[in-house]
Structure formats: C-alpha cells, structure tokens
Amino acid sequence: MEKKKTGDDRLEMVQGTLDMLILRTVLLAPAHGHTIAHAIEQTSEEVLQVEHGSLYPALYRLEDQGLIASFWGTSENNRKAKYYRITPAGKKHLAARRERWDELVHAIGLVMGPATE
C-alpha cells in the first residue's frame, strides 16, 4: 500500500473539525453531498475552502459510525440524490465536539492574550 501523501496530511488535521462541520450542517435539515459542500463554503464566507471531494469519504465514515444516516431522495432539479440526516447519536456527538471546540478556542485565546498594538 502506498504511503499517504502530503495532501492527506492536511486532510487529517482538519478531519476532526470537518466531521463537526458536516454534523452541524445537517443538524437542522437533511441535505445531500453537493448542498453540504456549498453550505460549508458559503456559511463560512468562503474562508473554509475544503476540497469537495474529500467530503465523501468523511460522509461514509460518519455513516459507518452511526452519526448520520442516509436515504435516497429527489433533489431540487429532479435528480436522484443521496440525502444525509443526523441521528440522535450524531446530535450527542456534535454537542460534545462543540464543547471541546469551545474549550480549545478559549484556551488558545488565553495563550494568545489580547491583540497587541
């Protein structure tokens, strides 16, 4: 098996956070891959440029772990599309990750201190 290349290194770092973002995106309403990808981009005001392709492995992984569930439905332009919705377990996981994220941000903020002039 080939060794993972540097592109995947970047992906690994974001992986935990990417999961959290996906869960947040489908928290309120089910969506399919395309919608989730663009939602993350747009809601973050184009800051978070995640390779759309890397979403799909993440989606599969989340589905495996039981945090989201999939079903086939019809998309906006009358195409068959695979929709994802959050599960109760996913909701709990999201809440836990959010807490940890807040702690992390707070901790980093403490270290960085107020912005110096």
Place this chain on the structure above:
Amino acid sequence: MGLIRYLRRRKKDAELAAELESYIANEFERNLAAGMSAEEAAWAARRKLGNMTRISEAVHEMNTIGFLETLWQDLRYGARQLKLSPSFFVVATLSLALGIGANTAIFQLIDAVRMRLLPVRAPEELVEVRIQPKADHCCSGNFSNRQPHLTYPLWDEIRKRQQAFSSMFVFGDYRFNLSNGGEARYADGLWVSGDFFRTLGVQPVSGRLLTEDDDRPGCGSPGAVITYGFWQQEYAGDRAVLNRTISLDGHTLPIIGVSPPYFYGVDVGHRFDVAVPTCAEPLLEGEDSHLAKRHHWWLAAIGRLKPGWTAASAATQMNAISPGIFEATLPTVYQPDTAKYYLGYRLTAIPAGSGLSSIRRDLEEPLWILLSIAALVLLIACANLANLMLARASTREREIAVRLALGASRLRVVRQLLAESLLLAAAGAICGALLAMGLSNYLVMFLSTERSRVFVDLGLDWRVFGFVAALAVLTCLLLGLTPALRATKANAASALKSSSRSITAGRERHLLRRALVVTQVALSMVLLVSALLFSRTLQNLMTLNAGLRPEGVVEVGVDVSRLNTTAERRTVIYRDLLQDIRSIPGVEAASSSGIVPVSGQGWNDRIQILDGRKAGDVLTNFVSVNSGYFQTMGTALVAGRDFNDDDRPSDRKVAIVNEEFCAEFLKGKNPIGTRFEILPSPGKAPDVFEIVGITKDAKYLSLRDDFSPTVFLSFGQDPEPGAGTYFLVRSNLPLAGLREDLRRTIAKQSPAIIVQFKSFAAQVQESLLRERLMATLSGFFGGLACLLATVGLYGVVSYLVARRRNEIGVRIALGATRGTVMSLVLREATVLLAAGVGVGVGLAIALGRAASSLLYGLKAYDPTSIAVAALFLGIVALGASILPAYRAARLEPMLALREE
C-alpha cells in the same frame, strides 16, 4: 460489521459512483446558472470535486478487507495464467494428484491400523495384560487364534488377583461353521468373557448384550450376540431376530441381541459376526476344548483402568502378582526345564486404546517403507514442477521488474507468484484425496485373503485431513517459494534491459535447476533400485526350490466331528476316504496330512536319538502323513521306503526324516534303522520310532525360512486321530470339476462330513502377500518416478539449450558440425545424469539396509539391481535428451543469432 460491508462493497462502489455523478450534475447546473459556458461549467465542476479516482479508492478501502481483496485478485490472476497453459496445468495437477493421493492412501491405512482409537467408550483407559514380550523362551504348548497370549487358567488367576482394573475381559477369535454338513460356510466368531461388552461400554441395537451372568462355568446353552452387519447379511435385518437361533458347529444357540453397526471388536483389521461366552467353549468344541488346558494359548485380555491408575502402575502390579499366578497354573505336561521358564514369566500391562492387531504386526514395516517411497515420488513430482515454475517465472522477469520498480513491495509480488502454486497445490490435493479413497480401498482388497478377510475402517478423521492439508501446503511452498523469491530478487535494471547475448548472464539460476534435476534423478534411482530389489525378492521366493510342487494340488479340509465316532472308527473313515479319493478318475496321487505345509501351521517336539551317544535332546518339526504324501507333494524320496497303507497303530512305529535332519543330528551315520523317541509328558512311557526312509528337504512353515529338520510320522499309526484332517490331492483336472467329484465322494461316505477346498498353489501365493504388496507398489512407484525424472530432465535440457541458442548459433556459423553440437548438449545431460545416479546409488544402499529384513536372497547393496537400474535410467534419460540435442544441432545459425 466488517464482513458484511466487505460482501456489499460492490454495491457501495456503485452508490458512490452515482453520488459523484449527481454532484457533478448539480455543480454543472450551478455553474451554468452562474454564467459559464457549457464546456467551462463541466470542467469547473470536475475540478471542484477533485480527484474522483482517489475519492472512489478512499471509500472503497474503507469498505474492504485489504488482505482478502488482494488475495482474491491474486488467485484470479493465477487462475488466468493457468488457463493460458492448459497442458501445464493438467500435467502438474496429475503428477501432484498421484503423489498426494498415493501418500494419503498409505497414510490412511497406517492411521486406521495403527493410530486410530477404538470406537468404544474412553479407549485411552483400556490396557492389555500379557506376558512380557521379551520373556525367556515364551511359550510352549499349543497355539491357536490370532492373539494367543494367555491360557484360560491364567486368565482365571489374573481376574481373581488383579487390582488395577475396574473390569476386564478376554477374547479369542474363532471360525464357526454355520452349515451342518457338506461344504463349510464360516462365520467369524469371537469367544468373549462375560464383561466384554460392559468393559467396552457398548450398547445393544436390539435385545441385550452378554453379561457376567451369561458366562458362568458349565453354562448349558448360552445365548449368542450377533453384529449388526451379520444381522443384515444373514437374517436380512429381520425384526424378529431375537426369536431366531444360530447354528454354530452343529450346536443351536438362541440369539439374544445385536451389537451396534460401528462396533467391530478390539482386533483392528478384522470384524466378527457373532460373540459367544467362553463358558460355552467346551460345549461347542467337545473333546478339542482348550478351556481347562493349562498349555493351550488362545486368549488375549484387556482391562479398563480404575481412576487414578495408569498403564505403568498396572504393569507394576501385574509384575508383582506374576509369580503366584504362574505357580498356580503350571501345566503338568511340561518338562522340568520348560517348567522353569514358565515360572519365570512376568505379566505386564500395555496401553491398548488403539486395539490389538495382527495385521499391524505384519504390515507396519512395509507400510512405513511404502509411505517413504510415496513421499519420495511426491518430492520428485515437486522438483519437476518447481523447475517448470522457474521457467515460467523467468518469462515474466520483465513484468516483475516493472512492478517492483513502480513500488510494489517484494512480499506483494511474491504473494502473487505463490497464488499460482497455491492453486496447483489445491487442485492436486483435491484430486489426490479423491484418488486416495480408491487407492486405499484397493490396498485393503489386495491385503485380504480368503482365510482372513481384512476389514479396515477407512473413514476420514482429522489426522487424515490434516495430513492432506499439510501435504498441500508443503507442496505449494516447495513449488512456488523458490521461483518466486528468485524472480523478485532480480536486479531490476539488468532485467529491464533486453536479454543480452552474453553467455555468462544468469549462471546462478542454472545451478538451482541443475540441482533440482540431479535430485530428481537421484531419487528416481533410489526408487528404481528399491523396485528391483522387491521384485527380485518376490521372484526369488516364487521360484525357489521349495522341495514341493504346489501346482495341481488341492487341499481338502475334512471335519468328522459331527459323526460323533470313536478314534478307531475315525481311522477307518479316513482310510476309506483316502481310498475313495484315489479312485476318482483323474486323480494322480492323494494323501492325508495332519497339517498343510507353508500355511503357518506347525508342530514341533523334542526327541532323543537312541544311538548309544548321550547327546542331549533336540527339537524337530513333525508332520503326520500317509503313503503317497511325497508323491503328491512332489518331494523325492532319496533312500529307504515310503509308508505303507497297512501300517497300523499296533505295528512297530516308523518314521521318515528329511536330509536336513540327517545332516544336523545324524552326522555321517546311516540314518536307516536309527531309532529315536519323542520325549513324553512326565509319567508316560516314551514312543520309540525307527527311521525307514529319507526325503529331500521341503519348506515347512514358510517359504522364507531355511530348510529345517523334519520328521514324518505315519498317519495310519496314530492311535488317536483328531476330528479333522487334510487330504492333499494331485490332479490335472480343472478345479471346479475336481471339487464336485471330491464333494460327492466324501458325501457318499457320510453327508455329515464337513469339507473345505483350497488350491494349494493359491495358498502358497497368499503366504507371499507382503512381498507381493511391496513388489507391486514399489514397481509402480519406481516406474512413475522414472517417468517424472525423464520429463524433468527433458525440460531442463531443453531450457539450457534454449538459453544457449546464441552460443550454438555462433559455433555452427564458425564451422561446428551437427555431431559436435549434439555431443555438446549430450555431454551436459550426461553430467547431470551421472551426478544424479551417483547420489542415488548412495541413497539406495542406505535405504536397502533399512529394509533388509524384507528382502530375500539379496543383499541390500545388490550390485546387479543397482547396475540394471542405473543402465535403465541412463538409457531412458539420454533418450529424453536426444530430442533437444537434435533440435539444437538443426539450428539455423542466422535465425539463432538474430533472435533476442
């Protein structure tokens, strides 16, 4: 769950592909709406998604078990490769199937005969009690049955005094005659003591089994237990069989139960049909009963250990109580020194979980030798195939180098190459296992004779499966590992270059091939020599001067016990029968005899020669015969006279001896007229005999033994002839017609006389069973090995020639003649052959020494056999090399040089 995901991965792959397509479609429309052109929109959508292949792969890897997937790929690839060369596949599978099949069949037999435990309750607790095998001068007296280890009085004492066993039993095999007159029809019976079934933990299928209560001394007419097989065969599975009876030797016994189908007793290799309590033996045998005799050995004893006891502790206890037991059972008929030996015997206990077996004794050594021979054949086949695999791997050199260069790990490539050999090994193992089933049945059939049908439970058990699997794995590794390792070791750069014209490239690999071929030739040499040794042993035994001519002689066994007559009447009956038989047209000569030569029956006694010298007594063999015996058997009378028909018990007792007797005991003196006496039991007067004739030597017990001193006594002078005897009839008539005439003649005397016919020549053949087995199988294997080695040599020589094409082309271009080229190639082949034969001779001598007990008339290093084998192998192998040599000589130099 990993496995479920794995099995549904293809569905998942399809789903993902659909998902990605829908993403592209959505993004495309989005881009169109944003104002891009169709072409731009499509391209932008793809770019946004990223590397679709990588995404598919990433998801696929999550769904798969990496190892299994690649293994499956390798196997499919290997299968495709094999499909591309069907002839190789067929040849390889056949040779492996033969090798693995032969090994498995023999192992199955060894396993069934030696290793498998009895199908009874807790067989590991069963222990046999017997006299220590190394005991001094064991034992004297009469012996019958297959396991004559104990006498009944001994058993009685052992049973009373033992402490190690929770229960014990004795058993002895016996053939009961089911018919009441005319030609005999036998059932295999078993005398058993009362606790037989209880100790073994066997439950009846119908009715009940024998218990201690059935075995009270002096029982009148006890019941008999029949086996399931006999019930089906003889009573057609009659449900009301418990109301029926069975006739054993003229006595009717009620059937009280049926034993289960899987139960065959404790004698591995034999079945029984009916079990009768030992207390009934006096009733059924009448005056021949051995129950009370202290010197008649016919039983074997087995006990189940009490908890906490082991075979070793039981042996100690048996040893301790031995003196008392032997003192209490000392036979009164023994001479003083025989008695001294008897009192010195000690009992011991031996684990008997896998039963007792007479065939184990006879066949174990040949079977192990055959297994080694079969293993050698398998090795040769593997060496052959390994060479072929090397050739195949070398044609893929470039492809493998590319794979390695692209980053495949060596292990991965080796695995792929191993897949092909794994498939071959699996195919060979499966075909071999199927072949083995037929082969082992054939072996058992081969080993069965009319008198003793061999029955072996050849069912498969874990040991046999394990054996086959181990063989398959071993074969696979042998075949595939070396070529695979070699091929992947290649220096990638040099392999990628086109094969150079240099002669020196790849020298090293040729060494392995040559070594393989030399090994093959050596092993074939060993097998050929062994085949020759065993075949010549058989031939020696079949053509030796046995002192008799078995062809044309029929044994007629006659039993007059149903007539219930006196001894004098019997003498008259026998005399009349002999006269009637002699008057049958076509009968050249006939005689009666107490025993039949070369049948394993014998009778010996100690005699004192009354010639004035006080020499000690000597042991000699005896046969009780009539006049005409020597004529019937084809043994020449050298001096003196034959017996008369008129010899009566009251006349002076006469005897005829053979030349060996004279040479050993009567050195130099004139034997005719010498008298001797048979040492009698204490208190009786000795019988004195006068020698009146001398015959040429003849074989007594078996063909292998040397001639031994033999004394012939006159049958007519025997005051107490037994209830049965043999008539030996020499005639040119065909057997079927002669049987009819004999049956009618004997029935005329009385229809209650029981007769049994056998061709004497066939019986002598049967005594050579072991030798025939070895000769047949080793001959077959030897031929097979020769064939394989020839094919191997042909392959390697062709390969070497192909590698040297350029060189040969240059030589021819420079003026070498065809003859020179051929001798060049043949020289190479001869070197390989000579090396192989040399190593083979050494191995063959070693193997011969190991098996020397099975040979006859030959030494282990018999030079004729070795020379013939070497010559044969040499001719055959050189013949195989001629073809490549010839092709090499006919090379067109320009074509050869132009090729890469």
